[in-house]
Amino acid sequence: MALTRNIPLKNPTPDVQEWLDILLGQIPQNRTPLVEYVIDEVVWKTISTRLLNRPWADYTEDRNNRIRCLDNFIAVWHRLGYDIVKYEKDAGFQQHRISTTDPGDSPHKQREWMDEHHGKITSWEEFETYPWPDIGTVDFSDYEHINDHLPEGMGFLTSHGGGIFEHVSWIMSYEGLCLALYDNPGLVKAVTDKVGKIIEDFYRQILGLDRVIGILQGDDMGFRTGTLIAPDELRKYFLPWHKRFADMTHEKGIPYFLHSCGKVDALMPDLISEVGIDGKHSFEDLIIPVDTFQERYGNAIATLGGVDVNILGARTPEDVRKRTRHLIDTCGGRGRYAIGSGNSIPSYVPVENYLAMVDEAIEIGAAAQ
Numbered sequence: 001m002a003l004t005r006n007i008p009l010k011n012p013t014p015d016v017q018e019w020l021d022i023l024l025g026q027i028p029q030n031r032t033p034l035v036e037y038v039i040d041e042v043v044w045k046t047i048s049t050r051l052l053n054r055p056w057a058d059y060t061e062d063r064n065n066r067i068r069c070l071d072n073f074i075a076v077w078h079r080l081g082y083d084i085v086k087y088e089k090d091a092g093f094q095q096h097r098i099s100t101t102d103p104g105d106s107p108h109k110q111r112e113w114m115d116e117h118h119g120k121i122t123s124w125e126e127f128e129t130y131p132w133p134d135i136g137t138v139d140f141s142d143y144e145h146i147n148d149h150l151p152e153g154m155g156f157l158t159s160h161g162g163g164i165f166e167h168v169s170w171i172m173s174y175e176g177l178c179l180a181l182y183d184n185p186g187l188v189k190a191v192t193d194k195v196g197k198i199i200e201d202f203y204r205q206i207l208g209l210d211r212v213i214g215i216l217q218g219d220d221m222g223f224r225t226g227t228l229i230a231p232d233e234l235r236k237y238f239l240p241w242h243k244r245f246a247d248m249t250h251e252k253g254i255p256y257f258l259h260s261c262g263k264v265d266a267l268m269p270d271l272i273s274e275v276g277i278d279g280k281h282s283f284e285d286l287i288i289p290v291d292t293f294q295e296r297y298g299n300a301i302a303t304l305g306g307v308d309v310n311i312l313g314a315r316t317p318e319d320v321r322k323r324t325r326h327l328i329d330t331c332g333g334r335g336r337y338a339i340g341s342g343n344s345i346p347s348y349v350p351v352e353n354y355l356a357m358v359d360e361a362i363e364i365g366a367a368a369q
Contacts, residue, residue, distance in 0.1 A: 003317075004355050006362040008051055008079035016155030016213055019083035023279055023302040024255060025336045031365045032332035034082045034358060035157075035304045037216060037259050037281055038344035046351050048072040052079055063141075070145050078151050080355075081362045085154060086216060087146055090161035091202050092133040093195070094120060095170040119173030121191055122180075130171070132194060135201040147209040155213030160202045163219020163260075164241045165234065167195045174228070181233055188237060196241040203245055207252050214255045216281060216304075217245060222262020224287060231266040239267070243275045255279065257304060261343065263287050272300050281305050283342040290342065291330045298334055305340035306331065307357055312341055312349045317356035324360040 021027040041059075048054045052075055057068030077085045096115035121127050147156050162170070168191050169177045180188050206212060219242070221227055221234055246256035255278035258271060265288070271277045279302030283290040290306025297303070311323050324339060331337040339361045345354050 004051075004359040006359050006366065007081060007355065009081050009362070012078050012081060012151070014078065014081075014083040014151065014153035016083045016153060019155070019338070020213060020255070023304075023336055023338060025302075029332060029335040029337065032328045032361060033338045034080070034361055035084070035281070035338035035340040036082070036086055036345060037218065037305070037341070038086070038088075039076070039354075040345055040347040040349075042347040043345050043349065043351055043354060044073060044076045047076050047080070047355070051355075052076065066142070067145060070142060071149065074146060074149060074151070078154065080358050081365075083154060084157040084213065085146055085150060086157045087142070088159045088161040088218075089142060090167075091135065091138055091198050093162075093167050093171060093198075094131060095167075096120060096173065114170045114173070116174040117176075119171060119176035121172050121187070122176050124187060127187060127190060127194075133198055135198060135205065138202070138205075140205055143206050143209060147211045150211050154211075156209065156211040157214050157216050158206055158212055159215050159217045160199050160206075161218075163217055164192065164196050164199060165219050165221050165228075165238045167199075168192050168238075169228070171195070178229065181229065192237045192241070196244070199241070200244060200248070203248050207248060212252075212254065214257060214278075215245070215249045216257040216259055217242070218259040218282075220259075220261040220282075221267065222260060222264040222287075224263065224284075226263050227266060228262065234267060235270055239270055239275055242271075242277075246276045250276065255302075257281060257302070259304075268297060272297065278302060279304050279336075281340075284308060285310070285342070290327060294331050294334060294337065298331075298336060302336045302338070303331055304338050306342050307340065308342045309344070309346070309349065312345070312353050312357065315353070317352050320353045320356040321360040324357045325364065328361065328364050 019033045022029050049056050054072050057065045059066055059069040074085055096118050097112045098115055099112045121130050227234060249256040257279040258277045259281040261282045281304035283306045285308045294303040306327055307323055311320060328339055
């Protein structure tokens with residue numbers, strides 16, 4: 001296991017109210033808190049067993065195993081110094097997937113991609129026969145267990161797994177969606193509205209949990225040089241649903257953050273002014289470094305994460321520490337900032353590099369107190 005100077009914490013003292021106050025600009029930033037969108041199971045399993053010395057339990061249909069697995073999951077976030085636990089599942093939408101062996105340390109794990117050429121809905125007949133999820137049969141017990149077993153001072157940052165644009169482009173396939181936007185826009189609207197209503201009903205369930213302190217919804221709408229479909233089409237079909245989810249979240253008095261990969265500059269005015277997002281996550285240095293993004297938008301919304309996954313995945317622990325220090329000094333110095341990866345912690349990121357980022361953040365925070 002990696003050499004860490006500060007973690008795991010023996011007696012963590014999370015303060016989720018301070019985490020919220022910092023990111024919403026309600027208090028000066030006296031520390032740079034941690035945030036993460038997803039930590040792959042391969043990574044947190046290694047941390048749980050080797051750093052925390054907790055016995056492992058696989059996530060299976062057996063409820064006792066699932067509870068032990070979720071308790072390990074909570075413990076990793078807690079002992080690494082997070083103020084929040086981030087967890088999500090989706091409602092059960094079916095898509096065509098392509099799978100292969102994961103490149104990480106677990107030879108039995110599969111990595112999946114969505115089939116971009118063959119959708120499950122390409123016609124009105126397939127729309128009618130598609131097995132739409134029934135929220136009444138969705139199992140929310142994982143959400144409930146995490147909500148009810150958070151350590152004192154922690155909060156539950158959560159979301160529906162996958163966003164409105166992502167699920168529509170997966171169900172129809174990316175190629176099928178692009179063609180339908182020209183050939184059958186009525187079908188695009190019908191699929192979008194159906195998916196949106198199911199996600200809305202999903203949110204009515206999880207927003208009722210008393211430890212939920214914010215939504216961090218993922219919805220990748222961009223790639224290296226632009227949005228995946230025309231900005232006007234995103235504004236027409238998809239951003240109104242994000243506004244609805246944001247409104248629901250704000251009605252509870254908590255923030256709505258957005259994780260969206262790619263170059264989405266064209267949408268930022270809409271996301272801030274029309275949708276009402278409270279913060280943005282997902283940054284890639286070749287698109288826009290997080291410190292540059294914060295210079296543009298940091299007075300309006302929170303900035304989350306930004307340690308590029310290429311640095312986390314391919315550089316040394318000291319390189320990761322150096323980048324972490326730079327972002328805490330620059331972005332953290334401006335305020336409304338939380339440190340974390342630019343995207344997520346996938347299985348191929350060396351655990352030593354991930355822990356170097358977290359350890360450096362804890363060390364800088366301790367020195368500042």
